[in-house]
Amino acid sequence: MKEFENIVIGPAGIPSLIITVILMIAVPAVFFLCWRRKHKPQTSIRWLMAGVVGFLVSSRVLELGVHLLCIVLDNPVSRFINGNTTVYVLYGITMAGVFEECGRYIVLKYIMKKNRTPENAVLYGIGHGGIEILAVVLPVMILYLVIAVLFSAGNAESAVRALNITEESAAAALPYVQAAASFDYGMAVLNIIERLLAMFMHIGLTVIVFYGVCSAKKVYLLMAVLLHMLADTFPALYQKGAVPLWAVEIWVAVWTGVIGFIAVRLYRKMKKSSSDENGV
16 A cells, blocks of 8 residues: 555654653553542542543543444534534534533532542542543554554555555554654653643543532533533644644643633632531
8 A cells, every 4th residue: 555655653753652651651640649649538539430430431432422423424414514614613512511521510419429528529530531541542642652663663564464454444544654653752742741731621620510519509510511612622623624733732721721720719619618617
């Protein structure tokens, strides 16, 4: 297949991918270990696992099920959505905001009824954001690393054969091979920064939803949905080639800051309320 003959893996490709894979594993682990060590009496591992399960069910099962019908399978709805950038972006950010935040709300309100501490809310967010890295992002980075190693070890023909790329799957596989070939230290830094921002965002959104559950004010669920949608707007535009990557990173950083600011205020409010109730 001629499209793979000119693929060249740069000298920084494999080392930068190895570093990225290691840091992808380290990010959720460090978040968990540091928070758990600092707040062990106020936290329970059950809340971490609830965040993991909540993300997998709401995002990787239910949301992906809707995506399969609305944007993956060939039908009038998918053609309409994929053919219009505005509709695609509105659909994407709405689905992400509604499924993830409503999933958080349902788990926090109806399942996690014991040990409702602000510290456990943060632990839930770590589980939610951590499993997103390990189940969604990390496999892609490992795939890139495998591609880089194979194309570096031999000729393109043997690499294509090892990856089981056929004439039918070549078009779908080519973007992954090109991404692996272009990966470098700059991309590694961007990917790690993106994951750190995502972790802080998921923790912040969890605290906002948790506050709404504890105060019985559903307006905070709506706030979380809208904030999630706003944060995802530029990433969705980037998928359609409408904005550059640097603009996405700045946009996400700004909204992560906004979400973090709101979450910190609500967290402190809950801590103060807890201290007042205990007579401290």
